[in-house]
Amino acid sequence: MDDQLHLLTGAYALNALDDDERHRFERALPFGHPVAEEARELSETAALLAAGATPVAPPPGLKARLMAQVAVTPQLEVAPQPEVAPRLEVVPQPEAESPASRPAGSATEVSREEVSPVETAPAEGPAGPLASVESGRFGERRRRAFSVGSRWLAAAAAVLLVAAGGAGLWGLRAQQQRDDAVRALAAAQSGRSAVMDRILSAPDAKIQEVAVPGGATMLIARSKEAQLAGVVTIGMSAAPQDKDYELWLIDAGGTAKAAGLVAAGDGSTWNELSGGIDGASYLGVTVEPKGGSRQPTTKPILLQSLA
Amino acid sequence: MGGRETVVYMPDRDAGGTPGPDIDELMARVARGDQGAFGSLYDALAPLVHGLVLRVVRDPAQSEEVTQEVFLEVWQQAKRFDADRGRARAWITVMAHRRAVDRVRAAQAAADRDLREGIKEFRESYDDVEHRVEVALESERVHRALESLTEVQRQAIRLAYYGGYTYGEVADALGLPLGTVKTRIRDGMIRLRDVLGVSHG
Numbered sequence: 001m002d003d004q005l006h007l008l009t010g011a012y013a014l015n016a017l018d019d020d021e022r023h024r025f026e027r028a029l030p031f032g033h034p035v036a037e038e039a040r041e042l043s044e045t046a047a048l049l050a051a052g053a054t055p056v057a058p059p060p061g062l063k064a065r066l067m068a069q070v071a072v073t074p075q076l077e078v079a080p081q082p083e084v085a086p087r088l089e090v091v092p093q094p095e096a097e098s099p100a101s102r103p104a105g106s107a108t109e110v111s112r113e114e115v116s117p118v119e120t121a122p123a124e125g126p127a128g129p130l131a132s133v134e135s136g137r138f139g140e141r142r143r144r145a146f147s148v149g150s151r152w153l154a155a156a157a158a159v160l161l162v163a164a165g166g167a168g169l170w171g172l173r174a175q176q177q178r179d180d181a182v183r184a185l186a187a188a189q190s191g192r193s194a195v196m197d198r199i200l201s202a203p204d205a206k207i208q209e210v211a212v213p214g215g216a217t218m219l220i221a222r223s224k225e226a227q228l229a230g231v232v233t234i235g236m237s238a239a240p241q242d243k244d245y246e247l248w249l250i251d252a253g254g255t256a257k258a259a260g261l262v263a264a265g266d267g268s269t270w271n272e273l274s275g276g277i278d279g280a281s282y283l284g285v286t287v288e289p290k291g292g293s294r295q296p297t298t299k300p301i302l303l304q305s306l307a
Numbered sequence: 308m309g310g311r312e313t314v315v316y317m318p319d320r321d322a323g324g325t326p327g328p329d330i331d332e333l334m335a336r337v338a339r340g341d342q343g344a345f346g347s348l349y350d351a352l353a354p355l356v357h358g359l360v361l362r363v364v365r366d367p368a369q370s371e372e373v374t375q376e377v378f379l380e381v382w383q384q385a386k387r388f389d390a391d392r393g394r395a396r397a398w399i400t401v402m403a404h405r406r407a408v409d410r411v412r413a414a415q416a417a418a419d420r421d422l423r424e425g426i427k428e429f430r431e432s433y434d435d436v437e438h439r440v441e442v443a444l445e446s447e448r449v450h451r452a453l454e455s456l457t458e459v460q461r462q463a464i465r466l467a468y469y470g471g472y473t474y475g476e477v478a479d480a481l482g483l484p485l486g487t488v489k490t491r492i493r494d495g496m497i498r499l500r501d502v503l504g505v506s507h508g
Contacts (some may be wrong), residue, residue: 007490008493010464010492010493011473011489011492015404016472018475038497041505045403045505047404048499048503050358051355052446052450054358055354058353062353062374067345070379075383076384078386160363230382301357
């Protein structure tokens with residue numbers, strides 16, 4: 001294949017190689033090889049072809065669903081700096097690159113298998129072969145041939161999403177997240193991502209995007225069928241000193257049932273409404289003395305119809 | 308492709324000085340965990356991404372899933388994306404194309420679709436689209452660049468990129484030897500690279 005290798009750069013850039021051939025192509029090219037350079041340039045050229053398709057606005061509900069997902073999905077951290085790693089006494093991974101560069105069969109890979117029942121879209125697809133490509137020389141070239149291995153990265157991301165989200169481990173370093181991923185998986189079943197995932201995969205899932213006075217956004221996600229509901233806030237300023245924001249489920253007659261204090265959050269918060277909205281007609285938010293009240297004591301800062 | 312009702316303007320032109328959000332700037336904010344910036348990035352790129360995905364995947368419901376996957380991945384991977392000026396949009400587009408192709412091939416394996424039938428249909432839908440008045444400058448530029456190719460180069464690249472077919476399938480469809488298609492695709496892509504002015508990074 002080596003004699004013919006350079007002829008495949010165009011097909012490679014267009015994603016027109018089958019999986020086997022793609023892997024062979026990637027493995028055969030050392031970093032900086034002129035053919036690799038050509039493949040990169042042609043990949044960038046291919047990216048421009050996207051503009052040749054007629055732009056189409058996605059259905060309006062998609063953005064609300066994504067914003068809800070994003071609010072409960074941690075971002076993958078940047079990989080540790082390579083020059084630091086050799087100085088550490090104990091390095092659990094063979095390479096100090098990104099999780100993507102870990103070989104198949106490592107802890108991350110195992111946990112991906114375990115997490116597969118959770119319906120997290122990016123986890124699908126065979127990640128193994130790509131992982132092995134990523135673990136080789138091609139890992140170095142990843143930044144340049146930017147699309148390669150995205151499936152494997154997504155699979156790893158899905159593990160971290162469920163694990164870190166479920167245990168509430170926001171902001172932890174990627175390495176710790178990886179180490180904790182397996183242990184946290186069990187806990188994730190009852191965690192925020194798991195609940196949101198179950199809501200989103202219910203056939204009657206509904207998400208309302210509500211503007212909160214002061215510029216914040218609230219997303220109310222619910223499924224009657226799954227009897228699940230949750231509230232995400234994005235960009236909500238902290239409650240005044242010695243106060244809490246309290247959530248209320250209010251029925252058509254005006255009777256309010258306490259639904260929890262808005263959790264303290266870094267940019268976004270998540271509250272599950274246990275048992276779903278349970279026939280309530282409105283969701284309300286009031287400012288209450290620290291620790292909350294049994295009944296609202298102030299006028300709601302937000303009252304949203306759940307129709 | 309009947310489900311294509313909404314035609315919108317491309318938000319991120321790099322020619323013509325049309326005001327629009329700076330995609331790289333938005334991407335940098337997304338990498339810092341800024342959900343509002345993610346919303347703006349979505350607004351700016353969703354029509355481009357969804358248009359491409361729909362073109363390749365064709366089924367509206369599946370296309371919506373793929374577009375959702377792509378943007379969720381953008382969010383998750385944002386910190387790892389090396390901010391390299393002018394690249395954020397290419398990065399997202401490449402990811403979108405890859406996912407769309409993955410989806411269409413998975414569907415193909417499941418349904419064992421009739422390739423020739425699929426390509427015939429694809430060509431017809433392409434002609435339909437082609438006759439519309441394109442409003443986006445960049446789209447015009449791409450179409451002009453494609454017009455500068457030979458017929459075989461153009462057909463092969465269109466089928467591979469917009470149809471999501473492997474070059475082997477393209478060879479079958481066009482009734483040409485594998486080696487010929489391989490080289491025509493490469494020659495065509497090199498020509499496009501030069502016409503579209505993709506510079507050395």
